[in-house]
Amino acid sequence: MTDNLLEDYKAYYSVRAEKYAGNPNFPNYYAAEKRLSDAMQSCHELIEFKDKIGDLNERCATALTKDQYIMEQKHFEKHQEVVRVLLAKRIIEKVDSINNVTELITMVNDESNKNMLEVTLDEANWFFAYEWEFLDMAEVYANAVVPDKYKQGMQEVAAIVKKNIAESAKSTEAHMDAFQKGWRLTPDVILEFRHRRLFPLSDEHIKEHLEKFKIIINA
Amino acid sequence: MPIDPFILDSILGTFKNMVEDCKSKNISGEDFDAMSKCYDRMVELGQSTDDMNIFNGTVMQENLYGKFSDHYSRALSAQAKAASSSGGSGGYDDGALLKQNINALKDAIKRLEDNYNDMLNRASSEYSEAQNEKGLDMLGRTQKKIFDKEGGFDKVKKIIGDANTEAKKQTPNMFDNTVEVEVLNNPEPLIKGIQKVIDLGEQPGMSYPSFLRLMIETGVDKAMEGTGVMRKGQVYLLEFTEAAPSNPYYIESAKRKIEAFDKLAAGNRFGVPDMKELNFANDDIDREFEPQTKMWEAIKHLWEKMIWDLSDWSLSYCSFAPKIKPWADAPDPVEATIHTQETSPGVFKEYEKLFAKYFGLSFMDIFKHPTFAFEVEKSYLWISQELMEFLIEEVYSQCNPFNRLPNPIIEKRGSFYPFPNHNTDRQMNPDLHLPNWRLRDFYNKTFGAGRYESKMEVAKKNENVISAPWNWETFKYK
Numbered sequence A: 001m002t003d004n005l006l007e008d009y010k011a012y013y014s015v016r017a018e019k020y021a022g023n024p025n026f027p028n029y030y031a032a033e034k035r036l037s038d039a040m041q042s043c044h045e046l047i048e049f050k051d052k053i054g055d056l057n058e059r060c061a062t063a064l065t066k067d068q069y070i071m072e073q074k075h076f077e078k079h080q081e082v083v084r085v086l087l088a089k090r091i092i093e094k095v096d097s098i099n100n101v102t103e104l105i106t107m108v109n110d111e112s113n114k115n116m117l118e119v120t121l122d123e124a125n126w127f128f129a130y131e132w133e134f135l136d137m138a139e140v141y142a143n144a145v146v147p148d149k150y151k152q153g154m155q156e157v158a159a160i161v162k163k164n165i166a167e168s169a170k171s172t173e174a175h176m177d178a179f180q181k182g183w184r185l186t187p188d189v190i191l192e193f194r195h196r197r198l199f200p201l202s203d204e205h206i207k208e209h210l211e212k213f214k215i216i217i218n219a
Numbered sequence B: 001m002p003i004d005p006f007i008l009d010s011i012l013g014t015f016k017n018m019v020e021d022c023k024s025k026n027i028s029g030e031d032f033d034a035m036s037k038c039y040d041r042m043v044e045l046g047q048s049t050d051d052m053n054i055f056n057g058t059v060m061q062e063n064l065y066g067k068f069s070d071h072y073s074r075a076l077s078a079q080a081k082a083a084s085s086s087g088g089s090g091g092y093d094d095g096a097l098l099k100q101n102i103n104a105l106k107d108a109i110k111r112l113e114d115n116y117n118d119m120l121n122r123a124s125s126e127y128s129e130a131q132n133e134k135g136l137d138m139l140g141r142t143q144k145k146i147f148d149k150e151g152g153f154d155k156v157k158k159i160i161g162d163a164n165t166e167a168k169k170q171t172p173n174m175f176d177n178t179v180e181v182e183v184l185n186n187p188e189p190l191i192k193g194i195q196k197v198i199d200l201g202e203q204p205g206m207s208y209p210s211f212l213r214l215m216i217e218t219g220v221d222k223a224m225e226g227t228g229v230m231r232k233g234q235v236y237l238l239e240f241t242e243a244a245p246s247n248p249y250y251i252e253s254a255k256r257k258i259e260a261f262d263k264l265a266a267g268n269r270f271g272v273p274d275m276k277e278l279n280f281a282n283d284d285i286d287r288e289f290e291p292q293t294k295m296w297e298a299i300k301h302l303w304e305k306m307i308w309d310l311s312d313w314s315l316s317y318c319s320f321a322p323k324i325k326p327w328a329d330a331p332d333p334v335e336a337t338i339h340t341q342e343t344s345p346g347v348f349k350e351y352e353k354l355f356a357k358y359f360g361l362s363f364m365d366i367f368k369h370p371t372f373a374f375e376v377e378k379s380y381l382w383i384s385q386e387l388m389e390f391l392i393e394e395v396y397s398q399c400n401p402f403n404r405l406p407n408p409i410i411e412k413r414g415s416f417y418p419f420p421n422h423n424t425d426r427q428m429n430p431d432l433h434l435p436n437w438r439l440r441d442f443y444n445k446t447f448g449a450g451r452y453e454s455k456m457e458v459a460k461k462n463e464n465v466i467s468a469p470w471n472w473e474t475f476k477y478k
Helices: A002-018 A027-041 A048-052 A056-078 A085-095 A101-143 A148-177 A187-191 A203-218 B005-024 B030-048 B052-061 B064-085 B094-123 B125-142 B144-149 B153-170 B178-185 B188-201 B208-217 B227-243 B248-267 B275-315 B333-359 B364-368 B370-377 B385-398 B407-416 B434-447 B451-455
Strands: none
Touching: A002 A027, A002 B208, A027 A048, A027 A056, A056 A085, A056 A101, A056 B275, A085 A101, A101 A148, A101 A187, A101 A203, A101 B052, A101 B064, A101 B333, A148 A203, A148 B052, A148 B333, A187 A203, B005 B030, B005 B064, B005 B125, B030 B052, B030 B064, B094 B125, B094 B178, B094 B188, B094 B208, B125 B144, B125 B153, B144 B153, B178 B227, B178 B434, B188 B208, B227 B248, B227 B275, B227 B434, B248 B275, B275 B333, B275 B364, B275 B370, B275 B385, B275 B407, B364 B370, B385 B407, B434 B451
16 A cells, blocks of 8 residues: 555656646746655655655745746736736745745735736826827817807817816826825826827827826826 | 725625634634734724725725735634644544545535525525615715705605616516526536546545546646636637627637637646636737727727717708707707807817828728728618718718808708608618627527527617618728
C-alpha cells in the first residue's frame, strides 16, 4: 500500500507540473510545480516528502500569481493602460518576498482595491466623452444662421446647454470627492491613448473641444 | 438621515449572513473580531449618510469589503486548521484526506443546488412582485413630495398595482423569470461532472493522490471555476446579438470570443482554457472592435438627427402642423411651427458641417454608408423609402437658412402624413415590428414556445401604415 501511495503521489505531482508545461504564459508556475514534482519524484518513501516539501507548495501559489500578473502587465502595456497596469507592477514587485498564501491573498486584495480606486478616478474623466454631444449641440445653436428675430433665443439655448455642462462637471467632481478629497476633472488626460481610443475623431477636433470644455468648466 | 433599509439591507445582507454563519460555527478570535469590526463600520456608514456616493466612496477608500473578505477567509481557515490538527495523531491518513475532499465536493454540489434554488425563488413572480412593492414603498418614503403632487403615494401605488393586474391578464409571466433561470443557470451539467469525480473517489482502492490527479485530468478543477458555463454564456450572447444587433461588430466580436475560447481549450492539455488567458483574449477582442463601434454609433447618431430635422422641418409647413406633436404641445402652436420653419435650416446646416468636419461625409454620403444600409436591412430605420427619397430629392436642396419650402413641396409632404385619416400613413417604415419579431423568435427558441408572449407584448404590424416596405435594390442613392 505504501509503495502504491508513493507512486500515486508521484503521478499526481507529475500531472500538476505538466498541466502548464510548454505554456509560455506560465514559466514561473511551471518551474515551481516542476521543483515540487522533482522533490516528490526523488522520494523513496513518502515520509521523505515531509522534509523535502519545505515551502515549495507555497512557492507554487506565488509563482502562479506572478505569472498571472506578468500576463496582465503585458496585456495592459500592450493597450497602453498606464493606470490599470499599476496593479500588476506592484504585485510583481512584492510577490517574491511572500511565502505564505494567506499573506499573498491579503496583498493581492489590498492592491486590487487600491487600483480599483485609481481606475475609478482616472475613468471619471470619461465625463468628456459623455458630454461631447452636448458641447456639439451648444455650438450648433450658437452658430446656426437664423433670422434676427430668433438669434437671441438660439444663443440662450446654447448658453443653457453650456451651463448644464458646467453643472454636470461640478456634480461629477462632487461625486468623486467621496473617493478622493479635492479630485478635479483633468481634460488633457483624454489625449492619452487609454481614453483617446474612445473618441472616433481626429486629435485636432478633440483638442479643439477640450479647450472649449476647459473654458466652460472653469467659468 | 440613514440610507433607506431597502437598499442598505440588500448591500449588507451578505456580510451580515457571513458574520452570523461564523457565530453559529462558534468561530471567534482576532480575525472574527476584525471582520465584525468591518461590518459594524459599514452599518455605521449606512446610518450616518443617505448619500450612496459617500457610502461607496468611503467603503472603497477604507477597503472595507476587501478587509472583511480577508479576515473572513482567515477566520475560516484557522477553524479548518484547528479541526484537522485535533482530528488525529498527526500521522498521514490517506483515507481521511480523501474523505475530507469528497465531502468538500459533496458540499459544493449542495451549495450549487442551494444557490440554484435561491435563484429560482428570486426569479419567481411572487418574489419579484414583493421586491417591486418594497422598492415602490421606498420611493414613497424618500420621494414623498413628488407623489403628493400626484394625489399621494397610496393613490399612485394603487394605480400602478391596478395597471400591473391588468397587464398580467395579457402577459401572466411578466414578473416571472424561473424559466430563464432554468435554461441559463441550471447547474445540472456541472453537478454531473462533480458527481463523476465523487464516484471515482468512492471507488474501492482509490487513493487521495490518484483522486487529485483525476480531478486535474478530467478538467473538473477548472469546470468548478465556471469555465464551461462561460462558453455557454458566450453562445447565448452570440445568438442574442444575431437576433438584435445594434451593429455588425457586436456579432463579429461575439463569434471571435467563442473562437478564442475554443482555441485556448484546444491548446490546453485537458481541454479547458485558463480563465485569465480567456479574459485577456476577450478583452483584446473588445478593444479591437471598440473604436469601430464608437465610430459607427457616432456617424449613425448624426445622420439620424439630420434626417429627423429634415422631416420635421418640411412637416412644420403643413397646414395641420399646429394640430400635431410636437407643435400642438407648445403654448402657441402656430408660432411654434413658424419657429421650426425659420430656425431648423440653420441647425440642420450646422449638423451637416459637423458631419463633414468629423467624418469627411456629406449628406448624400449617408445613403452610401454601411450604417444606413444596416439600419434598412434590420428594419430599424423609422422612415419609409418613399419619404426618404422625397426628402433627398425635393426637400434637402430647399433646407437653407432664410428659405421657405415651396407650396407644391409642402402639399406633397402633407400627403405622407396620416392627417386627418390615421390609416393613410406613408411616412413610416411598415416593417418596424420586424426587429421585435426576430427577438421574439430567438426568445421562444431559447426559452420555449410562447414564452415571450407570456412575458411581453409583441409588436403588432401597424395596419395604418400603407407605405411599401424598403427595397434596397430599387433605392438609387445607395
